[in-house]
Amino acid sequence: MTESHRIARLLIVGPPGAGKGTQAQRIVERYGVPAISTGDIFRANIKGGTELGKRVQAIIEAGELVPDELTNEIVADRLGQSDAANGFLLDGYPRTVDQVHALDAVLDAQGASLDAVVLLEADTEEVVARLLKRAAVEGRADDTEEVIRHRQEVYAAQTAPLIELFSARGILVSVDGLGGIDEVSSRIADALDGKLSAVK
Numbered sequence: 001m002t003e004s005h006r007i008a009r010l011l012i013v014g015p016p017g018a019g020k021g022t023q024a025q026r027i028v029e030r031y032g033v034p035a036i037s038t039g040d041i042f043r044a045n046i047k048g049g050t051e052l053g054k055r056v057q058a059i060i061e062a063g064e065l066v067p068d069e070l071t072n073e074i075v076a077d078r079l080g081q082s083d084a085a086n087g088f089l090l091d092g093y094p095r096t097v098d099q100v101h102a103l104d105a106v107l108d109a110q111g112a113s114l115d116a117v118v119l120l121e122a123d124t125e126e127v128v129a130r131l132l133k134r135a136a137v138e139g140r141a142d143d144t145e146e147v148i149r150h151r152q153e154v155y156a157a158q159t160a161p162l163i164e165l166f167s168a169r170g171i172l173v174s175v176d177g178l179g180g181i182d183e184v185s186s187r188i189a190d191a192l193d194g195k196l197s198a199v200k
């Protein structure tokens with residue numbers, strides 16, 4: 001089955017360190033949609049020393065969430081760009097119930113809605129270990145053990161409740177994030193193909 005020309009509005013959620021960024025790349029190649037990662041947008045702004053970067057740097061280094069209002073505005077703007085008109089994959093957004101509502105409003109205004117949400121499941125200790133490894137390689141400022149553990153708590157408190165919400169809408173696909181990159185990406189492809197053909 002070829003999926004590359006279908007409009008697919010997707011998102012990927014899961015705890016920090018579950019491999020969302022890596023799997024997001026695989027998904028966008030398969031469906032031919034742009035990846036929109038709020039974490040990447042923030043990091044690029046911090047690196048570039050922009051006003052936005054200055055506003056969010058301390059928040060991100062502490063492992064806290066950037067305020068919803070600011071994050072929602074950035075995503076609404078990004079989704080308004082022409083390359084997102086034929087679908088997209090959001091990675092790291094929405095992360096709060098408020099952000100879900102803001103995203104719904106943006107999509108409603110386009111007469112659109114999300115097609116599927118991939119939940120990449122991974123055990124907390126496993127993801128903490130992965131992030132400690134990434135810290136040694138990439139040196140991300142929010143990859144110290146204390147901040148890593150705090151980000152897991154923030155995920156459990158603020159983002160995990162979204163899973164129920166997407167499940168109730170019938171658009172959630174849960175995938176075991178443990179295993180090799182190819183193994184996990186083929187699990188995601190199977191689950192997403194099944195979900196997308198069921199909703200169309």
Ligand code: AMP
Nearest residue numbers: 038039060063064065066071092093095
């Ligand atoms: P990520 O690369 O998705 O792990 O994001 C890195 C950091 O950027 C997070 O720990 C937050 O501080 C911030 N961030 C990314 N996405 C969001 C979001 N949707 N809402 C609030 N803060 C975010």
